[in-house]
Amino acid sequence: SSGNEEELQSDTNILCGFKTTTVLKDSAREKAIFLHGKLDGQEAVVILQKTPITEDTVAEMLSDGSSRLTLEMRNDIYSTYQLQPPAHLNVIKATVVCPATAKHVKKYQGQESFLVEETGEDYRSITLPYIQGQSFSLQWVFNILEKIAEAERIVYEDPDPDVGFVLLPDFKWDQKQNHDLYLIAIVHQRGLKSLRDLTAAHLPLLQNICNKGKEAILQRYGVAANKLRIYFHYQPSYYHLHVHFSTLGSEAPGCGVERAHLLSDVLQNLRSDDLYYSRRSLCFPLRADSGLLAKFKQAEQL
């Protein structure tokens, strides 16, 4: 290891010179901190994140003679300690972006969100024109549907142009274990932007995604339907209809009640009211820097 020493030493110097100007975000739950500052005179973002505790390192940590334990509190059968394991068993992951632009800084900033309650009328007068004005490219979605890209990632396909869809793993899932399984079903039908466009006419499509998506996930991964949370996002991150399949155990971002809509609820609501999703007020969070939030403010709907 002495051969590495020099390299380590020289690397050490890199972050030694980092001067923090602001803490962009600070996640006590995830044991991470996001910093903006200067590194050798250049703008930089430094992210530090503690690493998961694994079973193998625990045994070493506890048995290593250089580990230190300090009693904090003792009450009946309960006690708490501070454990100081040897440094090499307790590394921190550091990510450096340098030179960082204002865009990078903004990306890592903890952004405030505001809940918007959008009526059906707000959708038509504010949200829809905003979406249309953005002309978000959906080319990457069409590439998937036409097998121009990501064809090898497809887990299941029903090629029917009306009720068909393609099922593939979400990029957030590393596919290494099934307990945090996360897939996306993208409909073949074009022109359905979101929940807002759904009517009773789409019940066969939705029921088909529900049935065949569950079946494909059971076949391929052995994960039963009663372990799955199946839902839409509103607002979605892209305006081509898609359905999320994630396991109950996973804490996939965006499965909170303020953004997610269970497919089973959507099915029931459309069965009882054809226009449920075009007439209802829908709540969703928007980040402080969102263009859509600015439109709602302009329209004095906030």
Add this chain to the structure above:
Amino acid sequence: SSGNEEELQSDTNILCGFKTTTVLKDSAREKAIFLHGKLDGQEAVVILQKTPITEDTVAEMLSDGSSRLTLEMRNDIYSTYQLQPPAHLNVIKATVVCPATAKHVKKYQGQESFLVEETGEDYRSITLPYIQGQSFSLQWVFNILEKIAEAERIVYEDPDPDVGFVLLPDFKWDQKQNHDLYLIAIVHQRGLKSLRDLTAAHLPLLQNICNKGKEAILQRYGVAANKLRIYFHYQPSYYHLHVHFSTLGSEAPGCGVERAHLLSDVLQNLRSDDLYYSRRSLCFPLRADSGLLAKFKQAEQL
């Protein structure tokens, strides 16, 4: 510090002798691990959890000469490293329960959950008899409503017997900062167990909680309504109607789409269908060891 050395040394020996038999739970996101094993011949649960990274320790970590940095990956402006800070800047919180009973072990076990889709009929034939058979005591709730307990914690009260409620901080909120604010509104009206009991007759009660709860939180904490997620749980953890108020920024457990129901949706649904919540199928997760899950299995509804 040499005076402490002996105490530390003797404490070290305590966990040195811990032999893990099973990993009860392992949270990569929260950097925690829950272990069951033997400590000096007794059953024990040991919980290890990495500590949050604070701004002050970061400066020390980066500047300390004994910190080591190892390059993992470099690509354009992005690079990742392993940082080995000095042991004293990187402690782990250890909690020991010893001797631990089977109940403790079960409590810390990562429990599988299963999604149940409960029809209105399932509610009446399976869930309702189960709730009634459990005879959960609601005395602690009545103590709050009658100011026998926790009176000093009440943030706001509308004493009206029909539409009134008491608003107080949830125990999960430490009240030290407002960004993770979490309060509960408990209705004065008795006999409303959950969402399932609500009809259009309860609209004045629900609208009152919505309006006055938002107003009280704005007055007391300066937190605006568009920062609040206002919702019911189904299944709730106790069967006396209550409403959760938590900030969008907080990741309060139980705000996932599979358990939470936004008050604004409940209001709309009851306005358009008096019997919405008595007739609809509602999805919710149940833990593998739940008595209610066993009832659903018996009834072959799973």
